[in-house]
Amino acid sequence: MRTIIAFGAALMLAVSSPLTFAQAKQGKPAKAQKKAAPAAQVVEETDEATKDFEKFRAQMEDSNPAELFEMKGEELWQQKRGPKNVSLAESCDLGQGVGVVKGAYVAMPRYFADADAVMDAERRIVWCMVEKQGFKFEDIAKKPFQGANDTSAPDITNLVTYVAANSKDMKFAVPLDQPRVRDAWETGKEITMYRAGPYDFSCNTCHGSDGKRIRMQNLPNISTGKGAIKGVQGWPGYRMTGGVMLTHQWRMNDCFRQQRFPEPKYASEVVTDLLTYMIGNANGQVYRGPGIKR
């Protein structure tokens, strides 16, 4: 029943949003080519439930609700904000030069010398908000993800969605040749193998071999290129269940919940290392932009 309601809500959005997009895009010719390719990933799955969902998702591709969040993110990127009253556009380097968002998402995690750390996209933007704009990390970390009852997504989610959208149709290129990034990848691999907790689960219990399912849900094997891209594609994503926009950081958080682990601290190294491993394994494959999730 919940699924049906969520589908309905998403459909309403799908019907009403093209107009909104058309209006919002006036005077922004740079974004005109955005609709050139499908917005969400079409994966090759076998079971019927997945096929049905993929059909539905394909119908929605032309008006992906993620774009609403992306537009909010663009505004936030441009605005002078925070105690220091500077914009991210004029201060934040995502690895491609200050203010450059094009191609930044698919080339993270990467090593940032100014922070002396490997950072994934979300962690890097948080770092910029704290270091450049003067926001308090504690304030951002207090509620970093959109909850089921929240009417809007946190600023950081909108910003990540904006940055991610600017890597649409580009290939993942995590610089695994950088020693610090390679180190994070190796550590991430070890984290996926770590069994603990009441059920002895590790990441690999579900995501370490091919062709497995939990109930009807296919489980990507993130140690392979084919599996890793499935774990990476579509994030950040608009989730129909609950109608919320969620980031890849959130996905990692929820995996640990299901693993019966305690909660990973927000934007911490454990999540960056995992993302380095997973996205690094998806290197060379095309990112289709912010997506739609079940």
Added chain:
Amino acid sequence: MNTKIIPLALAAATTLLAASLPAHADAEHRAKALEIIKRDFQPRGQAGVDRLTEDGLQTVCNRTSNKPPEYLAKQMEADQLATVKLPADGKLMGDWKEGEKIAQSGQGFTWTDKPGLPVGGNCYNCHQISPKELAFGTVGPSLYQFGKLRGNTPEIQKYTYSKIWNAKSFNLCSEMPRFGHVGALNEQQIKHLVALLLDPESPVNKQ
């Protein structure tokens, strides 16, 4: 290259400490991962950071990539089996209909679950069981016709009960949780699950 030598020395030292347990394939990054895991989690709901600490069995499986040396596996499996608490009344089969309900539920132990018992058995998450339930997972083997293929002799009942109580008694690094051992499922619940798998009237065995 100093950084290469130190971990090697560390790995060698660790191997000596753990007597004959083989060194982990990448001791340097395992050590780093452990450090990061210890630092980067916070308690939430019922999920405390104590859950991050490996117990002996988890350490052995983690250190050996789930392939412990056979002599060690045999010894530790026997140790795990010794902890299985069989029902005092000697009855191992309950009501398969109750077992089906327990098998369906995947609730329990996450930070969003209400603390306390009872929790679900999570069985369908990983196994095919009754042919009527098509939404089954494939992480574990199919259990369809489990009893039809094996019978339900006292030995089979004891094996099935023990396997659910502590799956590691028979396969040290099995992916399956130790439901009775960690207090997730109680005696009565496990009896019902045994019936689901072994009762000739259960849909698992009926057709």
